[in-house]
Amino acid sequence: MTEGFLLVLSAPSGCGKTTIVKKVMAELPGLVFSVSHTTRKPRPGEKNGRDYHFVNRAEFLEIADLAPSGFLEWAKVHGNLYGTSRQDVEQRLAKGFDVVLDIDVQGAALIRDNADSVSVFIAPPSLSELAKRLRGRGTETEESLRTRLAGAEKEMQEAGNYTYLIVNDDLDEAVEALKAIIIAERCRRRRDKDGLPAAVTS
């Protein structure tokens, strides 16, 4: 069985990444979402174990400090800690799933340096549209909104380091673009080290 790949997705908060990922996962089989740990408080509607593993700072640092670290990567984002579970990811890759990591630009840089991955940066059509979407979502306080918008410009400077860029203007087009990337990557990886179709040589 071919091992799955890591699909790293980053976007400024409010850009539409969660919306796109949910649609793509509903339409393409073989994908699983890596549920991160975070010290952020749950938003209304968010469920522990589904959206995040919500933990306190001491619990988070205990996992981070294991040797090797229980996190494949972790970072402080908008004042909270977020981390990707190493065990969870490795088990699912071994089962042949492609694992979606919804992580910030710091975590994405760590994964790119340390693991075989495909990375996609999702950008908003403009900063004013981003502000509109973030406000429209209605989940952030004014302070959290300001922190997220201030971070957006800086995060977008990182877009050139990703394998692919998707501009989320029309939602359906963005969904199709992400599906196309995943399908193309699956085809690229279906060869063995000599370039032959894996099915022929195994």
Ligand code: ADP
């Ligand atoms: P993120 O996960 O990147 O923080 P969300 O997926 O929560 O962002 O989307 C933020 C808001 O923008 C949501 O209210 C969502 O419905 C809306 N949205 C997402 N994509 C689009 C789009 N292409 N056009 C208009 N609104 C969008």
Ligand code: 5GP
């Ligand atoms: P939110 O609080 O809006 O859910 O997420 C804030 C930011 O944290 C987003 O950019 C999201 O991609 C990022 N994030 C979520 N989980 C992780 C993680 O495990 N590691 C890192 N580095 N960033 C994460």
